[in-house]
Amino acid sequence: MTAQKRLGILTSGGDAPGLNAAIRALARTAMNRYGMEVIGIEQGYRGLIENRYRIMGEQDISGILPRGGTILGASREKPFKDSEWRTADGSGAVESIKKNYKDLRLDCLAVLGGNGSQTTANLLTQEGLHVIGIPKTIDNDIAHNDMSFGFHTAVDIATEAVDRLHTTAASHNRVMIIEVMGHKAGWLALYAGIAGGSDIIIIPEIPYRIEAITAHLQARKKQGKNFSVITIAEGARSYAERDMSKKALRESRKGMTGSIGYRLAAEITAASGAEARVTVLGYVQRGGTPSGYDRILATGFGAAAATFAAKNRYGVMAALQEGMIKPVPLTKVADKIKKVPKDHPMILTAYDIGTCFADTAY
Structure with missing residues (x-):
């Protein structure tokens, strides 16, 4: 036949x-x-x-x-x-x-x-x-x-990176930012962030406020935790950028040096004085076995x-x-993107265990 x-x-x-x-x-x-x-x-x-x-x-x-x-x-x-x-x-x-x-x-x-x-x-x-x-x-x-x-392997690789950054962050009392792929959807950042125990997770679906980040960092310091690990998706936006078209966003970021992870690091240092370092995983996430x-x-x-x-x-x-x-x-x-719903069970679970999504209090 x-x-x-x-x-x-x-x-x-x-x-x-x-x-x-x-x-x-x-x-x-x-x-x-x-x-x-x-x-x-x-x-x-x-x-x-x-x-x-x-x-x-x-x-x-x-x-x-x-x-x-x-x-x-x-x-x-x-x-x-x-x-x-x-x-x-x-x-x-x-x-x-x-x-x-x-x-x-x-x-x-x-x-x-x-x-x-x-x-x-x-x-x-x-x-x-x-x-x-x-x-x-x-x-x-x-x-x-x-x-x-491909997603599962990428989560494994990103999770290992988050694990490794924890030790450096704790040793040097730094804010360590790990930038992962995810231009329009934050599934990878969400899953790797939760698996690796990131203190803050920033995804495209939830625009971030620098004030929420600094407040979370200060709250951790009061608890005697002088370091933090942040997982951010490459397509993350600030609250001010939340409704911008692609063209408007590109125009507004013309003067931005490096990727979103580096901008966030500069914003954190300016707002809180904390020492922030960035690791961009890049193509490592999708290579290998x-x-x-x-x-x-x-x-x-x-x-x-x-x-x-x-x-x-x-x-x-x-x-x-x-x-x-x-x-x-x-x-x-065709022409559709599966984004992370704001009421997704993993989002709610992350909120429950104290993860910050850099928005407002849940």
Whole structure:
């Protein structure tokens, strides 16, 4: 029934732990259970534009389960936004993708990626391509999906960093600030902050007030605690910035030196006189070996996506919901961000144990 099907696979956007596990499960299920031929597209959507691919076999996916990164390579190409893109023959990006999809005789394209990648996947579906999405992001911010692979490993890495900063903070009576990824949503900062016992957690969903931070630091000093650890998401905003558009925010921050963590450190020192130091984790968060949980989750996503392809369930993303992996229409995922609700159980738990979110008293 499915022996003649050809399944294309590409990984798009930033890399995340678990991508190779998902590729392995997707390819193995497609080849061994459903008899499909699997085509690996290199360097994400760029590879599909430029027709860079390879036919995959068991030798390509052997031993890749614990490896970080992606064996197919990735890029941040946005074919529907890059209107100036032209291939050697003068074709536009979307036109080239459609032509190469047809020339490769693909029956389906599996896209492993985050929000932007799934939005592009939805647009390609509207162009007539058969596409299935698999959620990948360390930010855990894909709509209608309880957990994305890559997030768990990133939390582990960030938690270890918070743990290590505690000892330095205590030794030198300093305020240690650790900046983690999360441009629009604060899931990573929230989970790592709680797991690492951060005294203050700052996320994009809850604009911070420097007055609340200094008050919390002073309260800790009165308790004999002369150090503090703060976990902040890269997309955090101050209370004054809470309603700014992206353009207005960019304009207001033109004179800002460094990232948000460094600005916060300067604000804390100016307001309280406390000595503050900053650690920006950066790409360390999404590199290296995936955790056991991320390997399991990615394997489940990959196997489910192959089954969706075999059953002609196109235009969907494999999503984890209440412990089950289900097909969710890409139209529900595209252009949406899963933000941390202010009444999320982990937010309430953090408040209960005395964590400060740099807003007002809860």
